[in-house]
Amino acid sequence: MPRIRVHCFSVSLDGFGAGPDQGPEDPLGVGGHLLHEWLFDTAYGRAMAGEDDGSTGVDDAWLRRGDAGVGATVMGRNMFGPVRGAWSDESWTGWWGSDPPFHHDVFVLTHHERPSLQMEGGTTFHFVTDGLEPALARAVEAAGGLDVRIGGGAATVRTALARGLVDDLHVVVVPVLLGAGERLWDADGAWPHDYALVEHEASDAVTHYRFARSPNAGAA
C-alpha cells in the first residue's frame, strides 16, 4: 500500500510551523524564515538555489530521504503561493520557478478553480476544490504505486494528522522560540496515540523525529 508521508516539516521548539502575521510579504510569518535556515545550509538546499556547495551530513540525508519513493505531492494553497481568494489571473506559478523540484503531479488545495498548470521537468500543479481526502485520493492514483507526500503548510499537516490520514511523520525541531504563530500540535488528543517514534537524530542545527503509525491503528 502506498503510504501518506510528511517529511522535513519544520517547527519551532515551541511548536509553531509558521510565525504570526502571515501575508504576501511575510509568507512564513514573523520569524518564520528561521525555521528553514537549516535547509538552505545543506547541499540539497543549495542545489535548489543552483549552487553546488552546502553541507552533506545528517540534515542533507534527511532531506533526500523525504523525496525517495514519492510519486505525488499534496499541499495547501499557502504553500503554493501568497495569492488569496479567487485567482485574479494565472500569473502565479508557485515559488519554485519554471522547473519546480517535484517532477511529479502536485495537488494544491484551494477553494477556487483553476486549470492544471504543466511546468518544466515533469511537475504539473492541479488545483483541487473538494478537500483534502479527494486530493489525497487523486494523488495516490497519480503516484502509480509510489507514496504520497503532504508538503505543508502547518494547517494542512495539522488537519491531515487530526483526521488520521498520515502514515509517516518526520518533523524537524528548530531551536528557536517564536512565541506565536500557526501551531502544528493542536489536535487536543485526537491523534498522536497511534504513532510510535521510529527514529530521532540531532544535527548541529536541528533535531529530526520520525513517527510511524502502527499498521493496525484504528483510523488506518
Add this chain to the structure above:
Amino acid sequence: MPRIRVHCFSVSLDGFGAGPDQGPEDPLGVGGHLLHEWLFDTAYGRAMAGEDDGSTGVDDAWLRRGDAGVGATVMGRNMFGPVRGAWSDESWTGWWGSDPPFHHDVFVLTHHERPSLQMEGGTTFHFVTDGLEPALARAVEAAGGLDVRIGGGAATVRTALARGLVDDLHVVVVPVLLGAGERLWDADGAWPHDYALVEHEASDAVTHYRFARSPNAGAA
C-alpha cells in the same frame, strides 16, 4: 546578581509538561510518566532511588549542572504533592522521603497557610501564600548570593516565563506525543523574544535546550 533558573524541565515533543487528567493517582497526568524516564535511567536518577548504577553521559551531566550553584528552590504546590485545597493535616511532607534532594530552603506556592517543615539533610519547605514574585524574593534572600531554581511544574514555569522572571531556561524535549495535557509553551508571544539559545545537545533519549535571557532585555 543571582539568576532565576529552570533546569531539566521535561516536555513532550508536542509541548506538554504533564499529561491530561492530573490527579492524586496520576500526578503527572495520563502518559506524563513518559516525560521522566530519561531521568530515572541516569546515575543521578538512580542515586535518588538509592542505587549506584545508571548512565553517566550527556543526560546525567545536565542533571548535575541543574543543581550546581543553586541556593534555594521555588515550586508549585502540585510538584510538592497531590493534596488539593486546605491542608487537611500535615502528614504530607513531599514526594522525596525524609531527606529530600534539595538541601536548602524550598518555597512552595499555595493558597493555604501551613507552618514551615524542616526535613533531614538541610531541606526546609516554606509555604508561600502571596504569590510567585514574593516567593522568588524570599528565595533570593535565602539563597545567600547563589542562584534560585524554579522546580516546576508546568503552570509555575509557564507563569514565570510569561512574567519575564526566568533568566536561564533548560528544557528537555522527550520524543513522545502526549496529544493533550498542560502546555509549557502558551505565552502567546509575550515572552520568548528576549531569549537566545545558548546550547543544545542530544542524547540517545532526549534533546536538551538551554536559553538565556539577554542581560539588557526589557523585562529584566
